[in-house]
Amino acid sequence: MGSSRKVGSKILGLITQEEAERLLFDWANLKREDTERFLKRWGGLLGDVSASVFSYQEELRHAWDAPNSRDRSWYLFMIRHSYAFEMRRQAMAHTDAELTAPMTPEKILALKQMMAAPPEISPLEAALYYLQEGIGDRAKHCANVGCRDPYFIAEKRWQKYCSPRCAAPSNVEAKRRWWHENKEKRP
DSSP states (O other), X not given: OXXXXXXXXXXXXXXXXXXXXXXXXXXXXXXXXXHHHHHHHHHHHHGGGGXXXXXXXXXXHHHHHOSSHHHHHHHHHHHHHHHHHHHHHHHHOOSHHHHHSOOOHHHHXXXXXXXXXXXXXXXXXXXXXXXXXXXXXXXXXXXXXXXXXOEEEOSSTXXXXXXXXXXXXXXXXXXXXXXXXXXXXXX
């Protein structure tokens, strides 16, 4: 039997599944103190608007925790749309002054026309597509409320915890509960 995950294959021809999973994991779990490390690792892949991905983190987390594929799809679309808009806006601007200048009706119309067509595929879009179409039902939020990195990609769909360490308190409690319920049944 062949594996459904081909080693070395790239999502939309741009990013491997392993890179996509790592990017999504790092991004969903990103804390402000880890910003420099995140940008160092992923800035080249994300392009000139890498700092903007922080503003999309909340939507990514909503997509991760979405109760169904329709909601997940919506949040991921919002990220892709905002990212494409920012990339195109920066491509239109020739100077920093143009980026900070107020939007005129002409600029808004030009941006709207530019946004009408799908953008070129980016590695970020490929990763989001992979979350939407490939691993969405395995994108989980660790049930351990004290978990440092609660967003994870489960190996099994039924998984509730990101690691054995996070599952340990729950397992101990389940064993304790079983013992109390069954201690009188023991000979």
